[in-house]
Amino acid sequence: MSDVAITADRLSKNYRLGAGTVQHNTLRDHLMHRLRSLTRWGAGQSESDASFWALKDISFEVKRGEVLGIVGHNGAGKSTLLKILSRITQPTTGTADIYGRVSSLLEVGTGFHSELTGRENIFLNAAMLGMRREEVRRKFDEIVAFSGVEDFIDMPVKRYSSGMYVRLAFAVAAHLEPEILIVDEVLAVGDASFQQKCLGKMEEVSRSGRTVLIVSHNMTVIEGLCERAILLEKGRVAKIGNTHEVVEGYADAIRNLAGTEIHARQDREGLGEILLTRIEVLDGDRHPVAAAITGRDIIIRMSYRCAKGKEFRNCRVSISVNGRKAQDLFVLSTDIVDPKPLTLRGEGYVDFIIPELPLTGGAYFFQSYIESNGHAQDWIKNVAPFSVLDADYYGTGKLCPPGWEANGVLIHYRWESGEGLSADAWPSRARAS
Amino acid sequence: MSLLNVDQRSVGLLPHVRIQPAKGLLDLDLASLWHYRELIYILVWRDVTVRYKQTLLGVAWAMFQPVATMLIFTAVFSVMGKIPSDGSPYPVFLYAGLLPWFYVSQALSRGGTSLVGEAPLISKVYFPRLILPLSATMSPLVDLILAFVAFLGLMAWYEVVPTWRILFLPLFAGLATTFTLAAGLWISALYVRYRDVGHILPMLIQLGMFVSPILYPVSKVPESWRALYALNPVVSVVQGFRWALIPGFQVDFVMFLPSLGVVFVILIGGLIYFRSMERTFADVI
Structure with a gap:
């Protein structure tokens, strides 16, 4: 021993909702509740029994x-x-x-x-x-x-x-x-x-x-x-x-919680002939995940649906990632990285493949944008949350200092040090990223 | 209802604590109270220190306040209102009543707000919660002692010589503490659930002064109301103080019995209620 x-x-811990701890913070509420349950004697008792097991x-x-x-x-x-x-x-x-x-x-x-x-x-x-x-x-x-x-x-x-x-x-x-x-x-x-x-x-x-x-x-x-x-x-x-x-x-x-339903969103701008239907975050094996992990390969999948029987040329699909202060951290856009023309019809998806996700752990959110021929089709701000779990990006066992959660991006770099003023000589003590 | 059973047999010197749902109606868990006795002392010390920090007069305030009140009330009720004082000089009569009343009102308001006032503590650290109302009702005792010193001066001024009865004063001070603790248990625990208490409490305390024989003698209370009047524990406390401090002061000790019963019932009920609410303090506060 x-x-x-x-x-x-x-060990179990039950928190009572309803009649108990949470709602009736003033005597009046409590008395009103008593009165109400008196008038519905025997009928609506179940309401006050609402509780949940925190443990x-x-x-x-x-x-x-x-x-x-x-x-x-x-x-x-x-x-x-x-x-x-x-x-x-x-x-x-x-x-x-x-x-x-x-x-x-x-x-x-x-x-x-x-x-x-x-x-x-x-x-x-x-x-x-x-x-x-x-x-x-x-x-x-x-x-x-x-x-x-x-x-x-x-x-x-x-x-x-x-x-x-x-x-x-x-x-x-x-x-x-x-x-x-x-x-x-x-x-x-x-x-x-x-x-x-x-x-x-x-x-x-x-x-x-x-x-x-x-x-x-x-x-x-x-x-x-x-x-x-x-x-x-x-x-x-x-x-x-x-x-x-x-x-x-x-x-x-976390993987089990994946997938975000977008179709109900009303706060979108654009012509609306092409609509974003879904944003998913997938891991390197294309399994949906609710959160990405720093430094791992991830895929952001944007699914769309076009107006029936129409075809849209010169399309651009893009998504940007915002940090915790709502600042834009980076944008992924089909036209910048590969200038080949994109034509959309029916339903489909665009995958953005990001090797070694350069974000610290934290809560981010996406902003989505789809256009065709220079006309905005569907633009949704804060379209979905995006959470990242912190992990060791540089393989050194160290994490970013606190305060950098969902704030800025990680980049690969190395540093060197030297003594004296000689700028041209390669110093002997150097650390690679 | 024990949350803490100190049991040192099982593992050498390490203290063993068993955490389990509270059982039984009235388990005071005196062992853990004893273990945390220094906290009671230090909280009383903190209350007293903080009250008089950064004041010019310091602890003299504890004397000045009742003395000033006594002077004003004497002017209003004795000089202008011609209220009798059962033979002794009205200022002495009044002050002997104000002395316990100041204590009772302070202990009630500090004891009643002791849990809500320390909400961050309750949701972050464990200690027997009983310590909070307990130390809050004890800290005004320091003010009581200082006000009592001022009373000795007043007696000297009026050339009133105390008798052997003064030795019984601690007994009545103890009754006052027991009553305010008992009430404080109810009030503080209710306050956690219902913030209405914050509005009701000052009103009740104000009212309490008039349903207690502070400004007037008990003889002024109509005979037919005396039985009801005697249920108020403050009546016994005030009468006890006057009996102990004013030579020749007549007291009907039979009137003490109902209020002693009341104190007992409030105390036992308060302990049971406090204990049953205690387990949810951290969740509700």
């Missing part, structure tokens, strides 16, 4: 010193699971046994009071995270040194810069020394350098032989840090085991 850190046994029968075991990854789509139950394990909310049924002190990096700065000084906040915050005063006193100097705010320690934290604030908060959390660390990257706040610091802490803790649970959308982080992983799907364990297999399973799950 002693090598087990966490045992979860059929259903989750069972797993984590050994001491193990680093376990938890992956899944948004709403798969990852955060709920972490909340149950850190005792913020209770399971509806099932049990979990936890051996050792739990702390989580999403608690950074929780309970800081802006009127109190840095010194006072250290004690306050530590007490909230379950640290004894004795322990804080012992580690006090270390915490202050780590945070680098020594000179301001007796100043109210409301006068701190946001950087100082976060550093101090992180210093407290970093000195908790829990046996079990829970990290929810999805909820991690703070600037890029802070997230980097969290990642560093995660690596450090996992190397020190402590138990770590990581939730991340970044498959590279999961594959790099975890030996084992769990794939959650709609609140259930879809896969558990070797990290690589679980990550593959995650990609499979």
